[in-house]
Amino acid sequence: MSSSSALAELPQLDRRTLGDTTYEALSDLLAAGRLAPGDRLSLRRSAAVLGVSVMPVREAVSRLVAEGALEVSPNRAIRVPTMTRVEFRALAETRMAVEGIAAARAAEQRSEEHLAEIHRTEAAFRRTAERADPDSAMAVALNRDLHFAIYAACGLPPLREIIARLWLKAGPVINLDLRAHPERLLQGFALRRHAEALRAIEARDGAGAAAAIAADIGEAAEFIMSRGGLRDG
Template sequence: MNHAITTLPQLQRRTLAEAAYAHLRELLVSGRVAPGEKLSLRDLSEALGVSVMPVREAVSRLIADHALEVAPNRAVRVPLLTRAQFQELAVTRGGIEGWAASLAATRRSAAQLNRIDAAEQAMRAARPDPDLGVAVALNRDFHFAIYAAAGLPTLLEVIGGLWLKAGPVINLDLRHSNDRLSAGHALRCHAAALRAIRAGDADAARDAIAEDIASAAEFIIEKGGLPEG
């Protein structure tokens, strides 16, 4: 069984299908499963401590979200993105997430600014010798602290859907290589975004987040590993 699956937490008393859906979303967004990797409903149900039925329902929702797909042999797998598809996704993310950052610059509360500041400091503090799994979580925490400050729940939901599709590529790369962290570009973009949000500069906040997304995508594409298309 995949180690990432075996470490999933046992479900608490919530609607089982909803809880399974939330945990599987986290598995994808955090890059703990790779593009093209097959997911066994039986393994997932055993890891989560539930029957196959709620897992099947959760997987069906993720297929409808285009976060999972059914392969020709009927196996459920994480979609394989081509280079062109990944570039398109990065451009879309840059526009939407950049807009969310611009809104955060003018709408954030003092408490929200403190959360963004704390998330930026935590990722910077982890840089000298980062645990790459922790780095993935810190990167996500920083971005979503900003997006939550935009004050639009529907926008936050849209961004979550984009991360579902991008997470297996972006975060798997970050999880398995220190190159992108050691280059320091993400940290510079994060610092620029924090300064802009603190100053209420919507344009600069948008540009910093868009540049962060674009530079990460360029780094991954240049490394290879994505099929042509």
């Protein structure tokens, strides 16, 4: 066929269902901390807001429930999960371990393109975080971009997906806290840890990169746990 090469190049039109769109919308709300732990969610109300029927919302919610980003209580109420202190600590430790691995591999296997992208996102985060009046919502997004630029360089797509799901679970509690207390995290520790990670990745120092990322996660978690706001004692 003479047109085979041309046909092979068209972007195979992604089949976006309404369920996918709804899933993305809810994911963004969750990752941005717009939905706080304990908030209830109604299928019908969400469907009305998004202008669709309940079916796409049902599918999106069932996905998020499967991922642990939402939960359905025995009363059949959909809520964003509230974590106990020990649950949050376990999640943070898991993140330190898994994201540490990803950072180590990223340092060892990075290409120059990946390094450039990491540099770019680090600079963007730094510019926002160093402003006198930082936009916390933007800082959250840029922090996420930086972390995932690193994880994209690790060469293991499954690992990247795992981390994305972990962020979906941790997002509400972290970003909710960041909204309430935007003054602290942005200024000090995160910037330092990011710089350490960047240097380690440049030097192909896997252990150093893992330590920097783990410290970044651990310090943020420690700060949030000291703030209270989590269930239990």
